[in-house]
Amino acid sequence: MERTGTRFIIVGILLLFFIGTGPVQAFSSDRLTVDLLDDGDAYIAFEYTLNMAEKVAVYLKIADPNAELKKALEDMFHHPVTVDEVTSNSVRFRVEAFSNITETNGSIVMKTPEISFTMAEKALRKYWFAPLVQADYSAEIATITYPDGYVEEFFDTDKIPATSRALP
Structure with missing residues (x-):
């Protein structure tokens, strides 16, 4: 019970801080890599930056960006998604x-x-602190690597178009 009370105090302090300072730059997309496998599966790695308040929210389990991304990917692609690795960024x-x-x-x-990176925006809107943050959903760099090693690159984009390649 005491830990829960501490969480609410910290969240209250953060809320007052956010209200007092107005919108702050928040979550930013840094890099997205899609590594395609011969069987059609893919490994998708997403690197992002969180500000200090977001790191606190994740630490206190108020927000879970990785769970939101997993759900968004499953909704977008209509296929099972497995989380392989999670770090702080x-x-x-x-x-x-x-x-x-x-x-x-x-x-x-x-x-x-x-x-489309707009999935991240939709996920963020569910949280109480959404109006207080300004997120950057455009990935600085996004790559798709085909099984033969061919790479497609996209820069500063909030959407990666459908691609195709004839494999040797």
Whole structure:
């Protein structure tokens, strides 16, 4: 019970601080990497930066960005997502059947879906502190690496378009 009371006191102090200072720069997307596997699954690694208040919210379990990202990925791709690794500023997922694989004229073609970072914005809006933060959802760099080593890069974007590649 005492730990819960301490949490509410800290949250109250943070709330007063946020109200007094107005909106603050918050969550920022740094890097997104998508590593495609031969079977169509993908490892997606997302690196982000949290400000001090967000780190406190995560520590106190008020917000869980990794759980929100997992849910958003499952909603977006309609496939099971497994969290493989979590650190204080990154998360790595495995998404089953991420890419569509077809055979055309004897060539294997791998197609990826569009990835939109607006999913993060929708997840943030659920929290009480959402009006107090200004998040940057545009990834500084996003890459998709195909099984043959070919890499597509995107810079300062809030959306990665669908891509396709004929594999050798």
